[in-house]
Amino acid sequence: MSDARAEIFASIRHALGVTGKEAPRRSIIEDRLDHAPKGVVPARGQGDPPTRKEIFKTQALRAQASLAEVASLDAVPAEVAAYLRDNNLAARIRGGADPRLATMTWAETEFVLELAKDGSDLTSIGIAFGGIAETGTLAFVSGTDNPTHLNFLPDHHIAVLQASDIVSDYERLLRKLRMVYGKGLMPRVLNFVTGPSRSADIAHTLLLGAHGPRRLHIIVVNDV
Template sequence: MDFETFNRENRQAILNRVQHALGRTGSTPEPPIRPQRQVVLPKPEAEGDLTARFSKNLQKAGGSIVEIATPEEIPVRIAALLNEKGVPLQVAMGKDEALRGGDWQAVGLSVKNSAAGDLDSASVTRAFCGVAEVGSVVFCSGADNPTPNNFLAKYHFAVLSRKQLVPCLEDVWGLLRDRHRARGLPRAVNFITGPSATADVEATLQVGVHGPHHFEVLLTD
């Protein structure tokens, strides 16, 4: 029995008890069910180049973006930034084979193929898509890209290709439906727009309070 049928039968039972208490006979007929209309709101028109819009909105939210030509450049870029910041050359990475194209050890990076922990300097995940309208990056949970890798390390790197960019937030749900038909839905879908930040304490902006204080998109072709 579905929820609608269950609800309708219970409502009818309540009405019958009221009729009986009032000394009336017969049951109150159920009002006809009107079909619900699906309202489709218009989406904003996509203006200009998707990459330019995404980059602009991402940086407006405090994120950064670096264009790379090949997957081999991923560990090179990560090692360069961690060296610049003077933090340990450690990176947490899931089991995504697409991220293992480069020589991580050659640039001195120690790789952990599991979920990130509180003490990990950096993490790298492969994004599901990017939304040009707001500069958000969307991630799907799973063994390939564990959700903790999006939030626990101080430096979070997201690998995203140009073909994964969509104009609006509404477009994400269509992609998720396609993924559901092919592989099933993930347990979690995270939208990340820039590094972790809050201004709750004395209206002073603090970056990295409850998540990464550096969020960088590695944009590939």
């Protein structure tokens, strides 16, 4: 805070006869933060888990992502292999240290999962923290499990999303984030990703891959 602002606030506190450290005042502020009024939440993403999943799929496809469903995490490598073959991509994919990736049955395919390096690879895979049905958006948190650069640098990004992690709206996603990480704590980066990267800034011509992957393939794992 600048010296001028500090002096102004000090003058206000002096005029009010308070220091800002009074217990009743602090209690009022803490109660206000703990019970903040809820904002308006769109109805589009609401519903039971199957309904939320279908809304998410519709919105993700509308945003030009591709999408597949599998029955379990064990079926993810086969779907990844099919995507790589269908797009004539190399038989290797970069991922982070997420233990769920490590336990998948990669040995049953001819494709190789390698730990993330500098993001210069053509294809990457990551497990999303959650999905938002309202807009078909994925949420990724930073860390060694799912490094942020793998969401942005490769041309193709494959996102694994467990159906049980699809919530109705952004507010519930942020509430889940606080529950997982604890009050007052956050991952260093939280990315919201809706479809592949695109821009139409130049001559109003749509360009895919402007700021990130040209292709986003979402694998929904039906764990609910």
